[in-house]
Amino acid sequence: MERIVTIAVLIALAAVPLLASVFDAPFYLDLFGRVMIYAIAAISLNLIMGYGGMVSFGHAAFLGLGGYAVGILAKEGIDSGFVQWPLAIGSCALFALLTGLVVLRTSGAYFIMITLAFAQMLFFLFTSLAEYGGDDGLTIWTRSDFAGLIDLNDGASFYYLIFALLLACLGISARLIDSRFGMVLRGAKANERRMQAIGFPTFRYKLAAYTISGAMCGLAGALLANQAEFVGPSVLHWSRSGEILVMVVLGGMGGVAGPVLGAATYLLLSYFLADLTKHWAIIMGPLLILVVLFARGGLLGLLSGRRAKTDAP
Amino acid sequence: MSDILLRAEGITKRYGGILACDNVGIELRAGETHAVIGPNGAGKTTLLAQLAGEIAPDSGRIHLGARDVTDLRAPERAALGLGRSFQITSVFREFTTRQNVALAVQAHDGHSFRFWRKARTDAALIEPARAMLDRLGLGDRAGVPAALLSHGEQRQLELAMALATKPRVLLLDEPMAGMGAADSERMTQLLSALKSEAALLLVEHDMDAVFALADRITVMTYGRVIATGTPAEIRANQVVRDAYLGADEAA
Ligand SMILES: Nc1ncnc2c1ncn2[C@@H]1O[C@H](COP(=O)(O)OP(=O)(O)OP(=O)(O)O)[C@@H](O)[C@H]1O
Numbered sequence: 396m397e398r399i400v401t402i403a404v405l406i407a408l409a410a411v412p413l414l415a416s417v418f419d420a421p422f423y424l425d426l427f428g429r430v431m432i433y434a435i436a437a438i439s440l441n442l443i444m445g446y447g448g449m450v451s452f453g454h455a456a457f458l459g460l461g462g463y464a465v466g467i468l469a470k471e472g473i474d475s476g477f478v479q480w481p482l483a484i485g486s487c488a489l490f491a492l493l494t495g496l497v498v499l500r501t502s503g504a505y506f507i508m509i510t511l512a513f514a515q516m517l518f519f520l521f522t523s524l525a526e527y528g529g530d531d532g533l534t535i536w537t538r539s540d541f542a543g544l545i546d547l548n549d550g551a552s553f554y555y556l557i558f559a560l561l562l563a564c565l566g567i568s569a570r571l572i573d574s575r576f577g578m579v580l581r582g583a584k585a586n587e588r589r590m591q592a593i594g595f596p597t598f599r600y601k602l603a604a605y606t607i608s609g610a611m612c613g614l615a616g617a618l619l620a621n622q623a624e625f626v627g628p629s630v631l632h633w634s635r636s637g638e639i640l641v642m643v644v645l646g647g648m649g650g651v652a653g654p655v656l657g658a659a660t661y662l663l664l665s666y667f668l669a670d671l672t673k674h675w676a677i678i679m680g681p682l683l684i685l686v687v688l689f690a691r692g693g694l695l696g697l698l699s700g701r702r703a704k705t706d707a708p
Numbered sequence: 709m710s711d712i713l714l715r716a717e718g719i720t721k722r723y724g725g726i727l728a729c730d731n732v733g734i735e736l737r738a739g740e741t742h743a744v745i746g747p748n749g750a751g752k753t754t755l756l757a758q759l760a761g762e763i764a765p766d767s768g769r770i771h772l773g774a775r776d777v778t779d780l781r782a783p784e785r786a787a788l789g790l791g792r793s794f795q796i797t798s799v800f801r802e803f804t805t806r807q808n809v810a811l812a813v814q815a816h817d818g819h820s821f822r823f824w825r826k827a828r829t830d831a832a833l834i835e836p837a838r839a840m841l842d843r844l845g846l847g848d849r850a851g852v853p854a855a856l857l858s859h860g861e862q863r864q865l866e867l868a869m870a871l872a873t874k875p876r877v878l879l880l881d882e883p884m885a886g887m888g889a890a891d892s893e894r895m896t897q898l899l900s901a902l903k904s905e906a907a908l909l910l911v912e913h914d915m916d917a918v919f920a921l922a923d924r925i926t927v928m929t930y931g932r933v934i935a936t937g938t939p940a941e942i943r944a945n946q947v948v949r950d951a952y953l954g955a956d957e958a959a
């Protein structure tokens with residue numbers, strides 16, 4: 396069932412450019428492109444949160460860092476995506492690796508607070524970088540250039556690139572969680588003490604997962620900056636971290652596709668509700684609470700008819 | 709002396725006002741089953757946790773074979789051949805019985821930075837896991853999520869996981885905890901069959917099992933070792949009878 400839900404969602408996403416051109420509504424390319432970018436960010440968070448039990452409240456840091464890597468390089472006249480994107484992903488991996496050495500020594504509420512603290516550090520860092528826009532952010536005048544391989548200025552091409560990257564991220568995380576590495580991650584979530592007793596040095600595996608997650612979210616950041624043609628401190632505001640967290644919880648942490656559902660539901664709902672009323676959060680809030688209370692597997696669990704998992708005590 | 713596989717000296721651990729372990733010394737010889745008994749709160753689990761490397765003693769040294777392992781953590785000690793089972797069943801409830809054991813096999817099959825191949829169909833993990841489950845009589849429960857096993861089966865799985873790491877020294881924290889008479893009897897047989905494979909340090913309240921299995925017995929009360937000796941010596945020891953055995957048999 397879970398597979399059917401996933402495939403249905405992906406087919407719908409694949410059909411968006413077609414429908415957008417039939418109905419002459421190119422705006423939907425933008426909206427659903429953003430949905431997929433946030434889906435990648437949510438997938439990256441789900442990797443450590445859903446499977447590793449690491450609740451990061453600072454994932455927007457990677458979104459912002461990836462975006463700023465693109466923005467700053469563009470401002471310095473380096474437009475090549477072949478330079479920008481690896482640097483965006485690499486700097487996020489490095490940031491995750493270094494901060495991971497600290498945050499992974501904590502757990503529970505402390506983990507949440509320290510990931511938040513590191514994200515806030517980046518937030519204030521970029522706010523104070525007057526040269527790169529400071530408070531106002533940085534406009535990106537030219538999208539990443541891929542030497543004629545693909546043109547990001549073409550709406551449909553860009554859309555399908557995001558789509559392909561989403562598929563890749565889904566595939567990678569699906570393989571990852573079923574691999575030996577994934578088993579260690581899941582085991583450490585369920586009972587870290589037991590994992591150590593049978594001989595796993597869990598810390599290094601969690602650090603690797605955290606780094607992979609940061610890198611993947613950095614990719615989402617590079618995409619987002621290109622799509623918005625802008626990057627600013629708001630991208631790594633703590634509320635953005637909260638939104639990614641909400642997408643993961645809403646979609647369901649039990650399967651790799653949950654975050655896609657969560658990102659789509661959250662962004663589309665807030666978009667259409669915002670059309671209806673200014674106070675859309677009044678509807679979104681209770682909805683989230685209902686999902687958390689009555690569908691512990693999130694929307695994915697609800698749609699695929701999976702019962703709430705029995706968690707280890 | 710060279711046949712001593714595990715030796716702890718002067719182990720002391722204080723929790724606030726409580727001396728959970730007070731200058732504890734214990735030795736485990738090759739081929740031996742060494743039982744640790746004592747009333748609730750005597751410090752048996754705390755001792756095991758320090759031997760396993762989960763908590764650091766305030767003072768004292770621990771040797772595994774010739775090596776001082778006091779500063780090594782649990783995974784490193786496990787890699788050196790130290791296995792343990794837990795008093796409170798701690799199997800991975802979401803995983804199947806087979807996956808639980810396969811994970812223990814994986815822990816000793818090189819590093820786990822392997823990101824692509826499916827662990828679930830990895831013969832290098834599945835085959836040893838299957839063999840271990842067959843041996844413990846859990847073969848027909850291999851595909852069942854561990855959460856759905858009976859209490860007795862979960863205790864067996866707990867042991868299967870510890871055994872799958874191929875330990876030279878196995879620390880068992882109340883393997884019979886919460887078991888009925890029949891299950892206890894089965895577990896006793898299982899453990900006695902293990903003797904040739906690993907030296908056992910057995911913490912247990914079930915005195916039938918202890919006297920059936922142990923070559924030597926150490927008695928703890930209030931964090932201290934009050935006696936160590938053969939089962940016959942322990943049975944005859946007046947201090948032990950006063951402090952523990954008498955009370956236990958009366959209960
Ligand atoms: N983490 C801890 N913090 C504070 N006190 C602790 C802690 N762990 C154990 N203790 C205390 O240390 C003492 C020894 O506990 P321990 O669990 O080792 O006893 P035990 O011999 O295993 O008992 P049982 O037979 O009930 O399992 C007890 O008084 C216990 O309350």
Ligand SMILES: [Mg+2]
Binds near residue numbers: 752753754795881
């Ligand atoms: Mg105990």
